[in-house]
Amino acid sequence: MKEKQHVYWSKVILQEWSLHLAATAKGLCFVGSQNGPFAELSNWFARRRPGHVLVQDHEQLAPYVAEISEYLQGARQQFSLALDLEGTPFQLSVWDALCRIPYGQTTTYSEIAAHIKKPAAVRAVGAAIGANPLLLTVPCHRVVSKDGSLTGYRGGLDMKTALIALEKGSLARGMQHG
Missing domain, CATH: 1.10.10.10 (Winged helix-like DNA-binding domain superfamily/Winged helix DNA-binding domain)
Known part of the structure; x- marks a missing residue:
């Protein structure tokens, strides 16, 4: 039986912004909507990446949270972190x-x-x-x-x-x- 892959998640909270983020070992794979519920993240994974298990890990997501926070403060115009995009x-x-x-x-x-x-x-x-x-x-x-x-x-x-x-x-x- 194949071992489930971990996907780490955390939340950015900054003024009126609250966003769920998720990343694999390869990079950022999900950014949720403003003030979206955790269900937005869990439902997306259930549909798009079945076989993954969500694990809350603020430390793992800290670099992503930092860049997104900088962006939301108008201090960052480009992202430098790795992305893990799956699509056609x-x-x-x-x-x-x-x-x-x-x-x-x-x-x-x-x-x-x-x-x-x-x-x-x-x-x-x-x-x-x-x-x-x-x-x-x-x-x-x-x-x-x-x-x-x-x-x-x-x-x-x-x-x-x-x-x-x-x-x-x-x-x-x-x-x-x-």
Whole structure:
């Protein structure tokens, strides 16, 4: 019988932010929605990574908590920690494209589809973005509709709005000090 793999989890709590995080030995594999319940994390693992056992371990997650806390304070624009993403080749290409959207900027679903050389796959791009397990670190909040309006986000539109405002505000503060 195959031994169950451990997935370590913890929680970032910072002002109005409370996020569940999970990581394997390979890297960060889940970032939950703002003030989301533990069930969001456990249900995701039951569906997407059966055979894994969740183990609370604040020490194991400390480097991830630190970088996400810095990001939420406007002090970090890029993440440097390892990621453990599992998905189809199409999903992985979309998630890679998301990571190339510059901090504080937005792009559209059709621009992502064009970037991955699948211009007709706009809906599939939307589905791949919706399946992104790493909110914040794989910045799907930077994707908007063609007319610039905010559309679906696993963390909810309030969280998406807050993240876009955080990045734009952080850039504006940086310009004032630079």
